[in-house]
Amino acid sequence: MKPLILISNDDGYEAKGLQSLVKVAKEFGEVVVVVPDGPRSACSHAITMSIPLRIRKYRTDDDGTVYYRSNGMPSDCVKLGLKVVLKNRKVDLVLTGINHGLNTSVSVLYSGTMGAAMEGSVENVKAIGFSLADYSPNADFSTAEVIARKIIKKTLATPFPPQTALNVNIPQCPLKEIKGIRITRQALGYWNEVLEEHQDPYGGTYYWLTGWLENPDTGEDTCEWAVHHQYVSVQPVQHDLTAHEHIPTFKFLEE
């Protein structure tokens, strides 16, 4: 039987990166798309509990691939896909992206792409989030498609450890300049935020959250090192957030 693949993203149903991922995924199985009805960048694992969720089919391809969009967050879309659209059919793979922009280092925390992918691993489905080092709405996804194809093919054939998803970050360059794939750890960086102050026409002050990623972590085994040296970074991520090594550190609180 053909693998069943659920696709979501955080850039919304009109994103070019979504079309690339669907195109590649169709080569491997039956594809169902459930995505937000607009951009949801940086929404992390947010889920929707205060307003009702809507979901609507917006497209059917000649090959039968169906596309749904929802007013929810990427994580909601994965839940809607698994429970409402696919009615608990066994899904073989959750794919998210291809995100317009990297999700390296601490960005994995904020990323809706990775929030949705990890929603797959929470539901015990093999899951991969793909991100390309290009924020442009018209980004060229040709290299990313080749990489995604290679990774999907290999992972479909291999069991994942439980509670684990993959965070794939792809450099933006011609395919022949890609040096390979590296399994990486998260670079211990942080966003150096700027809250840019602006005035509205009525005298009110507002702020735009912006900034840049600072990465003091110079390890050559990190996601950041990989993508800046023309390697594809594949970071295994988990949703057990426990700092296990520091459990003894805090034993003083038990007294």
Added chain:
Amino acid sequence: MKPLILISNDDGYEAKGLQSLVKVAKEFGEVVVVVPDGPRSACSHAITMSIPLRIRKYRTDDDGTVYYRSNGMPSDCVKLGLKVVLKNRKVDLVLTGINHGLNTSVSVLYSGTMGAAMEGSVENVKAIGFSLADYSPNADFSTAEVIARKIIKKTLATPFPPQTALNVNIPQCPLKEIKGIRITRQALGYWNEVLEEHQDPYGGTYYWLTGWLENPDTGEDTCEWAVHHQYVSVQPVQHDLTAHEHIPTFKFLEE
């Protein structure tokens, strides 16, 4: 010099649990409050990049404690607090909560309370998120206040390891029934979601996301075990999501 304490939450500026946390924190230092202008439950680490952020002082206590509210998410509030309100003054502690409801097991992923606390640890500030096992808006926070006081006092005097925050979950019971504090790991549970189908008056279908936490993880060292056995659970959490032990597992992708 008195410690400088930044407080946020995800239940919004009117939450009763916020008042409890502020009351306790004032015993230890200078307190500044920056919270969302309404409930933001389950918003995780979401940050706001698509709309401008607003922030407004809404209250000043006789002792000089200032309160701000923002249209942003809890993580935005922490960033606004550190950068805009406190203008990069050295903050000693970020506290979030006290949340109306537990953030045990996989709920830590979705929790805005913990998103905001981890924002503190990303900014290299000692951070603690507090949650009470009572979802009621009028919950009794008297036990939680005593526990928070004890934990804040002890942690102010002790350095935290880098990249680490604490997820504190407090049972709802009289203080004398609390058996103690346990340093715990995250129970490997998941939400068994139900997407409850409803009809609007116009014939449209919508869904409410609901469900219950399933916890097949019976370990007596978990957050879930602790709170269901009248212990306060203190889980050290980290924002390095790498599944380090599984880096070798995925080396096959490098070939």
